[in-house]
């Protein structure tokens with residue numbers, strides 16, 4: 001058995017980033033940019049009005065001006081101002097030649113075809129967006145490693161990009177093992193339990209931007225687990241198995257991984273829940289054997305699988321080595337908590353205003369506390385007593 005810190009390190013050291021691919025901007029949300037993007041053009045591509053009003057020559061501001069035309073956003077006609085002239089202009093329209101300033105329509109007086117400027121605060125260049133104010137041709141527009149948020153995608157579209165190089169987001173095969181499992185909605189026979197791990201994992205994967213998810217099921221027989229794992233490895237970048245990873249006579253995940261030429265990196269961590277967690281590699285593919293108890297599955301997902309996936313698609317920064325995963329904070333324990341030494345404990349807990357309360361029902365077969373939790377408390381392996389008021393490390397669960 002290895003320590004939690006060692007397991008985290010082994011995952012970070014062994015997980016490799018996904019190859020770079022090009023995706024259309026429309027499909028790019030959530031990906032991480034794999035190359036610097038340089039602006040191909042000046043944006044705005046022309047001097048542009050930022051207000052509805054009148055385009056003028058600043059030096060003419062005290063004259064009686066004659067409006068001689070109109071420029072609408074998208075209009076095709078270009079005007080050239082002569083001294084004493086103005087052009088009616090609208091937000092987004094190109095400035096006429098020789099104009100340098102736009103006066104808001106609220107700050108003019110127009111009577112009998114004569115325009116007077118009333119704006120005492122008017123300064124030269126006011127209400128004009130310079131050409132290239134957003135990006136200049138050849139300039140770095142957005143850096144490699146940026147996450148493609150809605151804002152980043154809008155920015156890239158606005159400077160004329162249509163596709164972007166990104167780190168691929170891994171596809172994930174979820175293999176559910178267990179003879180006792182029944183789909184929810186059907187009537188339970190003796191000894192059966194509702195299959196819930198695939199639901200929790202699929203939801204957690206979707207929350208982590210993973211959309212290519214394939215589900216597989218396998219009975220508790222070595223040959224079947226081996227075969228299904230083989231199929232999952234053929235079709236996915238990452239394979240998550242639940243159940244069958246402990247020491248019982250019907251636990252075949254570790255053996256099946258070996259038969260599939262998956263190299264074990266570790267099996268068993270000094271932690272509760274999720275002690276029998278397995279991690280192996282087949283080339284660049286990662287295999288996680290998640291201990292079957294529903295709460296162990298989700299706990300291991302957040303602590304180990306999520307940081308691994310996030311490293312693969314560079315969610316946590318391209319050149320950086322921080323582990324990713326859940327956001328970590330410190331909080332003050334509201335109630336005393338005791339545990340034995342020897343295992344790191346992850347407790348389902350509720351965090352509010354800097355305080356954290358461990359919830360009831362911490363057993364790994366129970367999900368009711370997890371369903372109410374908004375964080376997990378991490379209690380160190382060798383520590384035993386945690387009086388109320390102790391500062392503890394917490395991991396914030398995604399909403």
Ligand SMILES: Nc1nc2c(c(=O)[nH]1)N[C@H]1C(S)=C(S)[C@@H](COP(=O)(O)OP(=O)(O)OC[C@H]3O[C@@H](n4cnc5c(N)ncnc54)[C@H](O)[C@@H]3O)O[C@H]1N2
Pocket residue numbers: 176177178180181193194195196197198242243244245246247248251273274275276290291292293294296364365
């Ligand atoms: N002698 C020992 N026994 C066990 C040990 C040990 O160290 N020595 N470790 C225990 C711990 S801790 C855990 S965690 C479990 C992990 O066992 P497995 O990964 O082999 O999981 P299973 O035995 O297949 O199932 C455990 C439990 O979870 C339920 N389960 C499984 N899959 C699902 C699913 N998809 N949906 C809902 N529930 C599921 C299953 O019915 C069992 O109740 O081993 C302990 N034993």
Ligand code: MOO
Pocket residue numbers: 271272273274275276291293295296364365
């Ligand atoms: O690791 Mo187990 O999850 O304690 O039941």
